[in-house]
Amino acid sequence: MAIDIDSFLKEISPENPCGDDLQYDSAYIELEQAVKGKAEQQMGSTVTEAEPPNWRNIKKQSEALLARTIDLRILIYYLRALIALEGLVGLQDGLALIKSLTAQRWDTIYPQLDPDDDNDPTERVNTLMALCDHETLLAPLQQSPLLESKMLGRFNFRDISIASGKSTATSSEKEVNQATIDAAIQDVDASQLQQTFQLLTLSLDNLNQLEAVVTEQVGVSQAPSFAVLRTFLKESVAFVGTSLEKKGVSSVEETPSDEAQAAESNGTTEGSAVAAAPAKGISGSINNNQDVIKTLTLVCEYYQKHEPSSPVPIFIERAMRLVGKNFLDVLKDIAPAGVDEAKFILGKQQEENQ
Numbered sequence: 628m629a630i631d632i633d634s635f636l637k638e639i640s641p642e643n644p645c646g647d648d649l650q651y652d653s654a655y656i657e658l659e660q661a662v663k664g665k666a667e668q669q670m671g672s673t674v675t676e677a678e679p680p681n682w683r684n685i686k687k688q689s690e691a692l693l694a695r696t697i698d699l700r701i702l703i704y705y706l707r708a709l710i711a712l713e714g715l716v717g718l719q720d721g722l723a724l725i726k727s728l729t730a731q732r733w734d735t736i737y738p739q740l741d742p743d744d745d746n747d748p749t750e751r752v753n754t755l756m757a758l759c760d761h762e763t764l765l766a767p768l769q770q771s772p773l774l775e776s777k778m779l780g781r782f783n784f785r786d787i788s789i790a791s792g793k794s795t796a797t798s799s800e801k802e803v804n805q806a807t808i809d810a811a812i813q814d815v816d817a818s819q820l821q822q823t824f825q826l827l828t829l830s831l832d833n834l835n836q837l838e839a840v841v842t843e844q845v846g847v848s849q850a851p852s853f854a855v856l857r858t859f860l861k862e863s864v865a866f867v868g869t870s871l872e873k874k875g876v877s878s879v880e881e882t883p884s885d886e887a888q889a890a891e892s893n894g895t896t897e898g899s900a901v902a903a904a905p906a907k908g909i910s911g912s913i914n915n916n917q918d919v920i921k922t923l924t925l926v927c928e929y930y931q932k933h934e935p936s937s938p939v940p941i942f943i944e945r946a947m948r949l950v951g952k953n954f955l956d957v958l959k960d961i962a963p964a965g966v967d968e969a970k971f972i973l974g975k976q977q978e979e980n981q
Contacts, residue, residue, distance in 0.1 A: 630709070630720045635693060636727055645735040646696035655701070658688045662704055682711035697728055698737035699754045707763060714771035715826040722833040729755075730840045748845045755841065758834075759855040768859060773867060775819055776811040784859070787866055809873075817876045824867045831860040832937075839941045923947050 639646035649655045662685055665678040689705035692698070702725050709717030728736060738754060740746035758764060769788075772781040782803065788794040790803045834853050842850035871877070913919055924947070927940040 629716060630724070632720065632724050632727065635724055636731065639695065639697065644697070645732055645737060648737050648739070649692060649696045649698065650700075650737075652692075654688065654692055658685065658692060658701065658704060661685050661688060662707065680711075682708045686712060696737060697732055697735075699725070699729070699751060700738065702728065703754060703757045706758075707767070710764070710767050710771070715823060715830070718768065718771075719826045719830045719833070722830050722837065725755075726833045726837040726840065729837060733840070733844055748849060752841065752845065752849060752851050755837075756851050758853055761855075765855065765859060773823060773863060774808070774811045774815050774870070776814040778814045779807060779811045782808060782811055784863060784866075812870045812873055815870075817871070817874055820867055820871050820874070821876070824864065824871065827860055827864045827867060831857065831864060834860065835938045836941055839938065843945075919950055923950075 638644040662680050664680040665675075667677040668675040685704060686708040689701055689708060692701050693705065702721075706717070706721030706725065709721045711717070713720075736751075738750040740748055740751065769784040772783050773787065774782040776782070785794065785800065786803045787808055789796045789800065790805045790808045796802050834857055838851065838853050913922060923943050927943050930937045930940045930943075
């Protein structure tokens with residue numbers, strides 16, 4: 628079940644948009660303990676077995692805390708709970724939430740920038756790097772099913788990697804051969820594969836946008852690299868995309884176009900002598916800044932719909948902010964450190980021309 632992301636994007640209060648820092652609050656400390664689970668305990672001859680984290684409770688604890696504070700540390704715990712409970716759906720929802728809150732609340736989100744060290748972002752960046760932790764995030768993701776065959780069962784990223792020979796099964800893992808994977812691909816429902824493909828591409832898109840947002844705020848030298856998680860997502864997208872090709876199915880669920888629906892309402896069908904006209908592209912000329920913005924918006928919408936994992940919209944949206952600005956204003960936006968040098972050069976040229 629998808630979460631209501633919009634409900635998390637609201638301010639905690641107008642005076643304090645991200646609420647208070649609850650790092651030392653008892654509820655926060657309980658959450659930190661809960662995600663660790665319970666270790667095996669021995670008292671004399673009595674052994675109490677270890678218990679894994681109760682992710683359903685952790686999800687509820689995280690939601691209760693997020694009603695009081697907007698904190699990346701809690702959001703990471705929330706993401707882990709969503710992955711444990713809902714797999715790829717949880718990953719997509721969790722990354723979308725983290726990306727949106729990071730972009731909208733950068734100035735006040737917790738952990739806060741260090742005011743005593745020129746707003747150093749290290750703690751915040753380190754928190755986000757938990758997205759690439761193998762034990763707590765990547766390993767659970769690799770266990771999320773990519774194929775769900777009614778005849779042959781579920782197969783996850785690890786199964787597929789072992790079957791292809793890229794990985795070796797551990798003593799606790801089952802050996803799966805490629806023939807079994809191929810048979811599962813043919814048996815699995817095409818719509819389920821299309822949904823999985825969409826979830827993965829949306830997750831990849833959210834990850835790329837999150838990295839771009841943080842990089843813009845802290846600079847390339849201090850920015851996190853989510854390459855490990857990105858590689859997992861890209862390899863998963865490639866596998867599911869190839870699986871759809873083997874079934875002869877598009878990666879996107881087909882929906883009737885506006886033209887086809889109009890033709891149907893007018894009595895025109897695929898077999899009719901008059902076929903529905905193809906969708907029209909952009910026509911006419913660009914005459915002003917508003918036309919530029921409208922056209923760039925259409926380009927962004929195309930990529931978001933047809934190539935959601937592409938980083939192109941990130942750069943187009945930044946270019947849209949520059950429309951109408953003069954040279955120095957553009958320089959302030961993309962390279963503020965170079966403004967003084969540019970002013971010096973421009974001033975020198977003006978003196979030479981006089």
